[in-house]
Amino acid sequence: MSIVPDIFPVGDSAATISLGNRIDESLNGKIMAMQQWLSTHPFPGLLDCIPAYSSLTIIYDPIQVRPVAGHSSTIFEWVKQQLANAFGQTNVNRETGSTFHRVPVCYEGTYAPDLPALALEKQLDVSAVIDLHTSRTYRVFMIGFLPGFSYLGTIDERIAVGRKAQPVMVAPGSVGIAGIQTGIYPLASPGGWQIIGRTPLKLFDPYASSPVLFRTGDQVRFYPITPIEFEEY
């Protein structure tokens, strides 16, 4: 695979390295490898990393970078070189430490407000939608939007649907679909994804030793539970 990275500024204290505008496991693996490399080879002033589907954005403090930036024309030019190094120093196939999570989901009644309409739109039985949603192991491509909101993919094209035109309030634990992505709302929030179920798992707990349950690169598999199992979980 030959990728030509695009490195560009995101204002005067952030920069992105993008490997293409698409949802792709190998690109995402490379993004994770670069993030890992930067966390073991941080430069002075590197504050934060935001891995996404096919890009890695870093936040830096130009004041702290300045003393090490030497004769670069701008701080960004020097940071750009660091991202190019991270790209050059990493291998796409070296992924470590991914965890497998089995996630219970109740696909019934009020837990699944948008499931009947989705089934109708896709001309499938509700049970077929559930089968398709639970038949794959998904990758956590990225975490964003809300604390702990995981973008999982990719789902079967037969159950892929667009977002709602207007966001509505969504309960914590809601499992949604948007395009070929599926995801879980960790907190109550306005959201535009089609909600097909809900998990009793707590995905975000601010005072736990690691507040967010999933990490980028983890594997997730859903399994159906009944409303009673949900209540008793």
Next chain:
Amino acid sequence: MSLTVIKPGLLDTIQDTGRFGFSSTGIAPGGAMDLYAARIANMLSGNCSREALLEIHFPGPQIFFEQNALISITGADFTPMLNDEALPLWKPVVVRKNSILHFNGLRNGARCYLAVHGGICIKKWLNSYSTNLKAGAGGLEGRKLEKDDELAFRESSIYFAGLLREGRDYQVLKWRVDADKTYQFPHEIYFTMGHEWKELTENSCHDLLQNNFIIHPFSDRMGYRLKGVPLQRSTDTELVSTGVSFGTMQLLPDGQLIVLMADHQTTGGYPRIGHVVNAHLPKLAQLRPSDTIQFKMVDMHTAEELLFSQQRELAILERACLDHLNELAC
């Protein structure tokens, strides 16, 4: 050593300079909207510039000081009053115990900062004091301040009672900060080019640079929605989500812009037209709904130099404040 909220304001939260290192879990840095004013409030009251302080929106709170305290108020002018007397902004002030601070009227700006010498004693969440309202964590129980909240501050080595003249409720100390330069031309906001700038039609590039934009009422710590000439892209390619930052100007599907502010989401999928330069974020943070913005594009070198010159000024100030305070310590 504490202060008590007698009556809460519209939105008073504990903030600092932000929580970095957790964006990969969807937890954004947050922190003070106007980092310049927040840092200076801390410096004037003899704190490290990363100390916890209050960010106050109008209408502001009523605060009771149980002990003598050295405080400083910076940022927006909400006409701060101690008992019945007006307090100055951008100056260190010693206030007498049993005094009440309140805010009498909105003169200018959108948020002010109240720092107390010794800092506010609360526990950090993920290395920061900042309140993350969405996560319900950080600051005081992850929420805005409410009636009867009591905030302790640390013991001081300075004998404040000796600085207060008899019969007076407060004493303004002799040093001050001139913040005019940072906030001059308040409506002129510089930005650097965003990755999707080149996708704007020629007319839209021109429109963005030549027209005023108005801050929409649906604007808050998460983002400022702007109202102006609708802008158009010459492509309709959808973007997969990528990281965004404080100041990112995103183009919404209806052609309007939103500028991401301190409590922004970590990632976004809207086209990035530009990024407000760091040196102008304090100005932007002090604009309110219905204020206008004129955008001006600058190159990276200019953006960085503006930030460095602001930083030089802050560094000089920090030293000067410490020198003054050392003279007071017993």
